[in-house]
Amino acid sequence: MDLAALAECVTSSSCLVTQTTSGLIVGMLLFLVAAGLTLIFGVLKIVNFAHGTFYMLGAYLAYSVFRVTDSYTLAVVAAGAGMGIFGIVFERALIARVYGANVLMQLLICYAVVLICDDLVKIVWGADFKAMGMPPEFQVPPLFVAGGVVPPFYILLITVALAIGGGLGLTLALTKIGKIVRAAAHNPNMVSALGINTTLLYSLVFATGAMLAGLAGGLAAPVRSLTPGMGFSILIESFIVTVIGGMGSIAGALIAAVVLGLIRSFGTIGFPMFTEGMMFLVMIIILVVKPSGLFGREIV
Amino acid sequence: MINGQKNSVGRRALLGGAAGVLAMPWVARAQANPIKIGIQSIFSGPIALLGASSKGAIQIEIDRINATGGLLGRQIQPIYRDTKGQPQEAARIARELINTDGCEILLDAEASSASFAVQEVVRDLGVLCVHSNSETSSLTADPKLRVATCFRSARQGVHDAIVGGAHSAKIAEAKKLTRWATTSPDYSFGRDTTAQFLEFLKHFKPDIEVASQAWPKMGQPDFTEVITKILQAKPQALYTTLFAGDLSAFVNQGNVYALFGQMQVFCPAMGDLPVLTAIKNLPTGIQCASRYLPTFPDTPPNQAFYENYRKVNNNDYPTNWSWESATGMRFIEAAVKKANSTDGKKAAEAMSGLTIDSIFSTTGKVTMRAEDHTMVDYAIGWGTSVPAAPYVTGVQPGDWGQIRELEAEWKKNNAYV
Numbered sequence: 001m002d003l004a005a006l007a008e009c010v011t012s013s014s015c016l017v018t019q020t021t022s023g024l025i026v027g028m029l030l031f032l033v034a035a036g037l038t039l040i041f042g043v044l045k046i047v048n049f050a051h052g053t054f055y056m057l058g059a060y061l062a063y064s065v066f067r068v069t070d071s072y073t074l075a076v077v078a079a080g081a082g083m084g085i086f087g088i089v090f091e092r093a094l095i096a097r098v099y100g101a102n103v104l105m106q107l108l109i110c111y112a113v114v115l116i117c118d119d120l121v122k123i124v125w126g127a128d129f130k131a132m133g134m135p136p137e138f139q140v141p142p143l144f145v146a147g148g149v150v151p152p153f154y155i156l157l158i159t160v161a162l163a164i165g166g167g168l169g170l171t172l173a174l175t176k177i178g179k180i181v182r183a184a185a186h187n188p189n190m191v192s193a194l195g196i197n198t199t200l201l202y203s204l205v206f207a208t209g210a211m212l213a214g215l216a217g218g219l220a221a222p223v224r225s226l227t228p229g230m231g232f233s234i235l236i237e238s239f240i241v242t243v244i245g246g247m248g249s250i251a252g253a254l255i256a257a258v259v260l261g262l263i264r265s266f267g268t269i270g271f272p273m274f275t276e277g278m279m280f281l282v283m284i285i286i287l288v289v290k291p292s293g294l295f296g297r298e299i300v
Numbered sequence: 301m302i303n304g305q306k307n308s309v310g311r312r313a314l315l316g317g318a319a320g321v322l323a324m325p326w327v328a329r330a331q332a333n334p335i336k337i338g339i340q341s342i343f344s345g346p347i348a349l350l351g352a353s354s355k356g357a358i359q360i361e362i363d364r365i366n367a368t369g370g371l372l373g374r375q376i377q378p379i380y381r382d383t384k385g386q387p388q389e390a391a392r393i394a395r396e397l398i399n400t401d402g403c404e405i406l407l408d409a410e411a412s413s414a415s416f417a418v419q420e421v422v423r424d425l426g427v428l429c430v431h432s433n434s435e436t437s438s439l440t441a442d443p444k445l446r447v448a449t450c451f452r453s454a455r456q457g458v459h460d461a462i463v464g465g466a467h468s469a470k471i472a473e474a475k476k477l478t479r480w481a482t483t484s485p486d487y488s489f490g491r492d493t494t495a496q497f498l499e500f501l502k503h504f505k506p507d508i509e510v511a512s513q514a515w516p517k518m519g520q521p522d523f524t525e526v527i528t529k530i531l532q533a534k535p536q537a538l539y540t541t542l543f544a545g546d547l548s549a550f551v552n553q554g555n556v557y558a559l560f561g562q563m564q565v566f567c568p569a570m571g572d573l574p575v576l577t578a579i580k581n582l583p584t585g586i587q588c589a590s591r592y593l594p595t596f597p598d599t600p601p602n603q604a605f606y607e608n609y610r611k612v613n614n615n616d617y618p619t620n621w622s623w624e625s626a627t628g629m630r631f632i633e634a635a636v637k638k639a640n641s642t643d644g645k646k647a648a649e650a651m652s653g654l655t656i657d658s659i660f661s662t663t664g665k666v667t668m669r670a671e672d673h674t675m676v677d678y679a680i681g682w683g684t685s686v687p688a689a690p691y692v693t694g695v696q697p698g699d700w701g702q703i704r705e706l707e708a709e710w711k712k713n714n715a716y717v
Contacts, residue, residue, distance in 0.1 A: 009532065014532075015532050018528045018531060018532065019525070019528055019532075021528075022528040023525070025522075026522050026524055127344075127352075128348075128349040128544075128578070129544060129545030130578065131549075131552060131578050132580065133552065133580020134552065134556070134580065134581055138556075139555075141558050142557055142558050149528070149531055149557055149558075151557055153556055154524075154556065220521070220522075222552065223522075223553045223556060224521050224522065224549050224552070225545035225546065225548045226545075227519075230519075230521065233519060233520065234521055264525045265524070265525040267525075268525040268526060272514060272515065272529075273515075275525075276517065
């Protein structure tokens with residue numbers, strides 16, 4: 001524990017700016033993955049253990065598209081779209097068969113897909129790590145705000161992630177399709193009885209969740225190493241986010257992801273030996289105090 | 301005449317045939333009784349690339365030996381097994397290779413975690429064993445752990461720490477770098493290597509102050525908080541033992557914060573081609589230790605090894621594990637020839653203190669030191685990164701006289717002698 005260093009940091013504008021940006025970028029990418037996870041759980045009641053795989057495949061897809069086209073935008077779009085399509089196929093071919101089934105059966109199917117995809121990645125892209133590299137347009141020096149360091153690329157990532165999250169939240173809250181999704185989360189039988197095609201709806205929701213994870217993978221690809229199995233660590237953190245935020249809550253996921261990001265960035269200064277532990281500790285406290293999570297009642 | 305020729309050919313054929321028939325049992329016996337060498341490494345998981353690079357180099361050596369008549373007239377038959385780097389799996393496989401598969405020798409081409417387990421199996425079974433990729437010093441330095449028939453043909457942590465400390469201190473002195481930060485993976489390798497490096501750095505330059513230390517988890521997707529923590533400490537120099545994909549992510553994320561322009565970075569795990577070529581936008585001026593470089597030693601045989609390795613192995617790059625494993629195979633070859641036997645005790649006696657020619661040494665020779673069964677005199681040096689091939693330039697070789705002297709002192713301090 002180095003609480004003196006933490007106190008010094010929070011009272012210094014440069015440290016505050018640098019660490020807050022750092023926490024936000026970690027948090028926002030985590031939010032994109034966790035938002036998909038929580039959306040799928042909220043509507044389909046599926047705990048998608050294969051969600052990290054979408055993140056991994058999105059990153060690899062972006063890597064390949066970037067190598068061919070040299071366009072980061074195209075790479076990110078391809079990652080999102082590719083994972084959306086993959087999500088539909090996955091949902092129709094496998095997940096649709098275990099709706100309402102034992103959670104162990106769901107876990108088994110998801111885990112099988114994780115292992116298969118990890119091996120496929122090894123076959124297609126190789127077992128060694130890959131790096132996409134920073135697109136030339138973002139190879140610019142960082143900005144200095146109030147003495148703190150803020151990389152322009154991270155401002156873009158935070159903005160894009162916020163826009164996607166905000167768009168998703170507004171779609172769910174204000175549009176007709178959003179209302180149908182929310183209704184399906186509450187009472188799927190009633191939605192079905194009203195003549196709405198729930199099969200299509202479920203595919204759409206699953207595809208959206210997969211797309212969000214794919215987008216996160218694509219957005220993060222320039223600064224992260226691509227390895228088979230890279231989805232695992234982000235999956236664990238996404239689950240923590242989902243539990244803290246409340247299973248099924250997009251707003252909860254946003255807040256929890258940012259909290260985790262900030263725990264990481266300030267924790268590494270104040271309690272470097274206990275940063276990971278602190279994330280789990282917060283989760284345990286939330287589970288004890290409010291078992292449904294911060295926004296647990298606010299089911300999408 | 302024609303008849304005569306026919307008769308003559310017939311006689312020769314008869315004689316040849318007779319000779320062939322006489323020789324047949326020997327040939328058949330040689331072919332039927334190959335020397336089986338058990339080779340265990342990590343062929344799956346995140347560092348499978350390293351295991352494959354060991355195998356690639358070992359197979360080149362075995363093919364060379366077999367093409368020239370084998371070892372003691374017997375062909376070498378390698379049996380490769382994947383331990384996944386897990387100690388319990390490695391111990392089980394080592395036992396199986398010897399007891400079930402009939403291997404007479406073990407080439408243990410894997411990371412330290414598993415090598416300690418293999419060493420205990422060899423203590424029981426008494427075969428000749430060469431650890432070719434385990435760098436943890438205590439494996440051979442600690443007399444309580446040492447085994448009479450086990451040797452190490454890998455670089456050793458303490459050697460790297462001494463050379464790294466001496467080289468870094470020289471640069472620190474020239475550039476007046478006194479305020480340091482470190483970041484290394486949060487497990488024994490990262491912590492021990494960092495501690496050892498700092499010990500020798502301070503030995504050469506006592507006025508070093510360590511302002512910040514960060515210990516990220518292995519395989520952590522994001523190092524941003526580590527990078528910003530380092531920036532906050534405003535160090536003049538940074539030492540990191542991050543490696544492979546973690547190092548690549550760290551460099552890419554560090555570039556976003558212009559980290560490498562703000563401090564002198566020292567990186568012992570960077571000088572391996574798969575890492576150097578995979579990192580995009582490799583910054584200029586990082587100080588890196590040579591793991592394996594085709595330009596160090598900058599000799600035609602080393603260059604030829606590099607080119608041949610790539611030709612035989614699908615254009616993959618050789619790694620630090622490749623030259624260490626190739627050297628392990630060379631030591632086995634030389635010791636078995638000298639002992640004229642594959643018997644563990646006899647071959648170990650022959651390997652003890654053995655000096656062989658090596659293209660991976662700046663003096664052209666490496667020695668398996670008798671007192672602690674570890675290799676010395678191999679090429680070890682530090683150079684400066686550049687963004688394109690050869691990626692590391694100006695490699696300065698370490699001084700083996702200095703390494704021996706400080707290593708002896710280190711052993712005394714650790715009660716190893």
